[in-house]
Amino acid sequence: MSTASRPAASGATPATAAKAAPETTPKAVPRPTPDTRPFWDGAAAGELRVQRCRGCARHFFYPRPACPHCGSGDVEWVTASGRATLHSYVINHRPAPGFADEAPYVIAIVELEEGVRMMSNLVGVPADPEHLPLDLPLRVVFEPRGDVHLPLFTPAEAR
Amino acid sequence: MNIVIAGAAETDEIGRLPGHSTRQLHLEAARNALADAGLTKDDIDGVATVGTPGPVEIAHSLGIEPAWLDGTQVGGSSFLFHVRHAAAAIRAGMCRTVLITHGESGRSRVGAPRYARTPDSLSGQFEAPYGVLGPTSAFTLTALRYMKETGLTHEQLAEVPVAQRRWANLNPRAMYRDLITVEDVLASRMVAYPFHLLECCLVTDGGGALIVTSEDRARALGTRRPLVHLLGAGESAESPIISQMADLTSSAAFRRASRAAFAEAGVGHGDVDHLMIYDAFAHLPIYGLEDMGFVGRGEAGAFIAEGHTSPGGRLPLNTNGGGLSYTHTGMYGMFAIQEAVRQLRKEAAAQVPDAEVSVVLGNGGMFMSAAVLVLASHR
Numbered sequence: 001m002s003t004a005s006r007p008a009a010s011g012a013t014p015a016t017a018a019k020a021a022p023e024t025t026p027k028a029v030p031r032p033t034p035d036t037r038p039f040w041d042g043a044a045a046g047e048l049r050v051q052r053c054r055g056c057a058r059h060f061f062y063p064r065p066a067c068p069h070c071g072s073g074d075v076e077w078v079t080a081s082g083r084a085t086l087h088s089y090v091i092n093h094r095p096a097p098g099f100a101d102e103a104p105y106v107i108a109i110v111e112l113e114e115g116v117r118m119m120s121n122l123v124g125v126p127a128d129p130e131h132l133p134l135d136l137p138l139r140v141v142f143e144p145r146g147d148v149h150l151p152l153f154t155p156a157e158a159r
Numbered sequence: 160m161n162i163v164i165a166g167a168a169e170t171d172e173i174g175r176l177p178g179h180s181t182r183q184l185h186l187e188a189a190r191n192a193l194a195d196a197g198l199t200k201d202d203i204d205g206v207a208t209v210g211t212p213g214p215v216e217i218a219h220s221l222g223i224e225p226a227w228l229d230g231t232q233v234g235g236s237s238f239l240f241h242v243r244h245a246a247a248a249i250r251a252g253m254c255r256t257v258l259i260t261h262g263e264s265g266r267s268r269v270g271a272p273r274y275a276r277t278p279d280s281l282s283g284q285f286e287a288p289y290g291v292l293g294p295t296s297a298f299t300l301t302a303l304r305y306m307k308e309t310g311l312t313h314e315q316l317a318e319v320p321v322a323q324r325r326w327a328n329l330n331p332r333a334m335y336r337d338l339i340t341v342e343d344v345l346a347s348r349m350v351a352y353p354f355h356l357l358e359c360c361l362v363t364d365g366g367g368a369l370i371v372t373s374e375d376r377a378r379a380l381g382t383r384r385p386l387v388h389l390l391g392a393g394e395s396a397e398s399p400i401i402s403q404m405a406d407l408t409s410s411a412a413f414r415r416a417s418r419a420a421f422a423e424a425g426v427g428h429g430d431v432d433h434l435m436i437y438d439a440f441a442h443l444p445i446y447g448l449e450d451m452g453f454v455g456r457g458e459a460g461a462f463i464a465e466g467h468t469s470p471g472g473r474l475p476l477n478t479n480g481g482g483l484s485y486t487h488t489g490m491y492g493m494f495a496i497q498e499a500v501r502q503l504r505k506e507a508a509a510q511v512p513d514a515e516v517s518v519v520l521g522n523g524g525m526f527m528s529a530a531v532l533v534l535a536s537h538r
Contacts, residue, residue: 028287031278062285062403088304088407091352096292104352107289107296109304109402119300119402121289129352134307150288 027098029146036063038077043149048080048140050116061116082140084110084153087117091127110138110153124154161538162246163386165377166196166370167500173365173486174334180270182212184262184366186220192368197383205254207241211272217260227254234523235437235490239530243392245371255376261493262366282400294439298525299354301407302442308408313353315460317344319441320357320483322469327480329509334361335484358441360482367493385504388538390426393419394530401525412529413450413520424533426516428453433502433514434474435495437522438481447520475511478502492521503536
């Protein structure tokens with residue numbers, strides 16, 4: 001994971017962190033752990049995988065060994081449809097390392113058809129509130145980042 | 160057993176303090192709080208502070224031989240947790256007099272821990288890759304959902320810093336004191352839409368400390384300041400990463416912690432004279448007012464815009480100017496407690512007349528943890 005040299009300094013003071021981040025700093029690259037590996041393996045295969053509880057039939061995300069709803073350890077990985085809606089977002093004007101060329105950019109919380117939410121970026125749509133009504137239908141796309149693939153989202157009608 | 164805050168003080172100065180290390184800020188605040196109470200370090204047998212530099216280093220630096228330590232670090236609310244934990248420890252007989260310290264070189268970063276999240280952490284895997292840069296681009300993520308569901312307007316969100324600046328205008332220690340208008344807020348630089356610069360907290364250096372003990376012990380020691388009584392406290396937590404909040408428009412941690420605190424205190428919302436709500440960003444006082452039950456769902460924006468939390472209003476809120484105008488070192492909760500103590504002692508810069516009951520809501524992380532204290536000038 002040599003490319004994951006500098007994670008975004010979540011919690012850093014914006015002013016100092018921005019100054020400390022030269023333009024050449026790469027974007028943060030996630031480093032999978034054993035419990036999250038199926039998610040990242042799925043992304044590399046072009047599938048958005050989340051967990052589902054066999055006990056209560058509910059989906060959940062982020063990866064965990066047991067269902068946070070009913071406590072059952074009988075859980076499985078399933079492939080989500082990739083359909084989602086725009087639940088909330090910000091348009092970030094203070095770029096994180098590696099994002100300077102894209103600022104301002106959209107950081108979103110999307111809600112999957114399966115009911116779970118995750119953070120992501122929106123692509124293929126202007127970073128402009130007029131183009132970003134909440135609950136906008138989205139679909140997943142995958143972007144290579146370091147040696148993993150990141151799920152990003154784009155308006156469902158975009159081709 | 161009645162629990163009191165017998166001493167409380169901030170560092171001599173707050174703001175830009177490049178000549179102070181993180182540890183110096185802790186120790187200066189600790190010594191100021193001891194002096195405030197009229198106690199010495201030998202009267203202290205319990206120490207609580209966040210993980211860095213931690214209670215061991217603070218106790219040792221001051222020459223305290225602790226019988227009880229608490230290093231709970233759950234974000235800016237930690238110091239409210241420490242008060243609640245100290246009360247329980249004192250009641251359990253584990254210790255008698257607890258020093259709680261905060262010091263943070265948030266602006267100057269002298270002797271300060273790194274903020275780095277490792278790329279294999281939850282945030283490193285599921286948030287940092289999306290270009291999150293600190294709280295400005297993540298804590299703010301809930302607001303548009305709240306606005307859609309409640310009808311809160313951009314102008315009402317901007318009223319929050321406007322109201323708090325009215326308090327800061329009365330406080331010589333506040334970093335920003337000039338009155339501002341909604342137009343000023345909306346014209347300030349966009350940081351993370353829908354948040355403008357003036358809707359985001361300051362980044363400063365400073366510290367504060369508290370002495371918590373039993374009322375009987377305080378009287379036996381002959382502490383020299385008016386005692387502030389802890390009537391009730393509550394704590395809770397929700398998600399470690401903001402994208403996993405169950406409901407982006409309401410904090411479960413705020414709701415649970417405040418419910419516990421009010422239940423223990425045995426007071427109602429109508430009994431509250433003064434309120435402090437941790438305000439890292441302009442939407443927090445709105446969530447806090449609603450999640451603690453001071454106003455109904457979707458009513459907080461109008462409540463603030465109508466002036467009810469401003470000087471002369473019926474529910475004075477963030478009377479030091481808050482994190483938006485007074486100071487915000489990074490873990491602001493200590494300063495919220497300090498202002499409540501000043502108000503209940505009748506020594507605040509912008510004193511609320513007849514303040515007898517004050518409620519303090521501390522947020523930790525980004526809606527990650529919360530604790531609530533119900534404090535009073537008498538029982």
